[in-house]
Amino acid sequence: MLYIGIDLGTSASKFLLVDEVGRVLNTVTKEYPLSFPRPGWSEQDPAHWWQACLAGVPELLACFDAKQVAGIGVGGQMHGLVALDAAGNVLRPAILWNDGRTAAQVNYLNETVGNDKLSAWTGNIAFAGFTAPKLLWMRQNEPDLFTRIAKILLPKDYLVYRLTGVHATDYSDASGTLLLDVAHKRWSSEMLDLCGVTEAQMPTLFDSWQPVGTLTAAAAAALGLPTDVVVCAGAGDNAAAAIGTGTVGEGRCNISLGTSGTVFISSEQFRVDPHNALHAFAHADGGFHLMGCMLSAASCNKWWMEDILHDGDYAAAQEAIVPEKLGRSHVFYLPYLMGERSPINDTNARAVFLGMTMDTTRADMTQAMLEGVAFALRDSVEIARSLGLDISRSTLCGGGSRSPLWRTILANVLGIPLDLPATEQGPGYGAALLALVACGRYRNVAEVSRAMLHIQATVQPDPELTALYDARYAEFKQIYPACRPLFASLAGTP
The missing domain is CATH 3.30.420.40 (ATPase, nucleotide binding domain)
Structure with a gap:
């Protein structure tokens, strides 16, 4: 069987095709634009991520039997805010991890709310790239759009949504939102209240290797894949890359x-x-x-x-x-x-x-x-x-x-x-290994990770x-x- 790993990056998505023993059989990269509407701002249209997937997956499988694909895993850029309305439409361009517009909101969180409270609620303090400050910024500067938010997703989760129709995220990616009680692996009610959102607006939490669903009929047809392909929750880019190392x-x-x-x-x-x-x-x-x-x-x-x-x-x-x-x-x-x-x-x-x-x-x-x-x-x-x-x-x-x-x-x-x-293929390779676990090829992440790690050289101090x-x-x-x-x-x- 074959497995697809996707690395949803900031400037491009990389697609990997992997076999049951972790060999990389093919790779394809599809670039897309970044937008800088004001100094220090960084945005991206989530439609570009899906378009890259629609082009990248068929090209990846051009010389292979698509019916052999069993699973898909996605690793991706963290912290980005993807806001959907009740119909599943994107309300505004995604505000990315390297966007710097939230200085005032970060200062409010760290200084007025206080680092001690943030750390107790989430295990972390506020950084400019995190998702919670972006929600505060949106509530303060785009109130009409903010009131229309039905679902809040992270970038790789939007791709999983387009593949499966499920609003899901994993614990590693959710950790970078400043909305997760990391120690107890649940959404922080205190942070949700502070940001003016409810748990119903948040995606369902999964472990990274857990299947969240299979391809929708529309996604399967568009990608040329069977509808029974399993899609796992995936991971934030650094956590996914760590699996591969x-x-x-x-x-x-x-x-x-x-x-x-x-x-x-x-x-x-x-x-x-x-x-x-x-x-x-x-x-x-x-x-x-x-x-x-x-x-x-x-x-x-x-x-x-x-x-x-x-x-x-x-x-x-x-x-x-x-x-x-x-x-x-x-x-x-x-x-x-x-x-x-x-x-x-x-x-x-x-x-x-x-x-x-x-x-x-x-x-x-x-x-x-x-x-x-x-x-x-x-x-x-x-x-x-x-x-x-x-x-x-x-x-x-x-x-x-x-x-x-x-x-x-x-x-x-x-x-x-x-x-x-x-083998250093970054988040996409780790995501493919997560798909192997989701499909039952390996019992757990530790097993697949250590089976695939091969050291080519060591630098001694x-x-x-x-x-x-x-x-x-x-x-x-x-x-x-x-x-x-x-x-x-x-x-x-x-």
């Missing part, structure tokens, strides 16, 4: 060095750090996870190389950074190009180069940029360690992991081995270099606190 169970870690950077730590128990610097979410394996999310990771490298240096030869730029220079540079870089989420939650934070002298070279600044991202990832790892989690190694994925130099820097900044998975980076990290940690008042002043924030 074996990050399930207690204390497993995966670091994604993509456009944004994430530190994803699975846990069998619900944990919250005292300052809510890490997100405390449900996991797609039925447990929980802590996640640190930095907004600019590999995008720092792209910005530095292409926008500043106007150079697309990334490998050549790193050749001048010889091993003897690692851990010994005097230049630092704060990677806050778009503000920052974890662990500082500061929309005013900005990127900074610090420590240049007359003999500073382009290579020194490139090295500082790579190290700065690694140091910022360590910030999240250190918070998880403070909660008693033993992070002694991690898998590493994302576009930045293709750089041998960056892998070496990160392994030594963290002081742990980094394992590189042989060097004790001497790790010691050098420990000293550098102690200095790095002093930079943001020193700059924070200036960041607020430049932004006009009291």
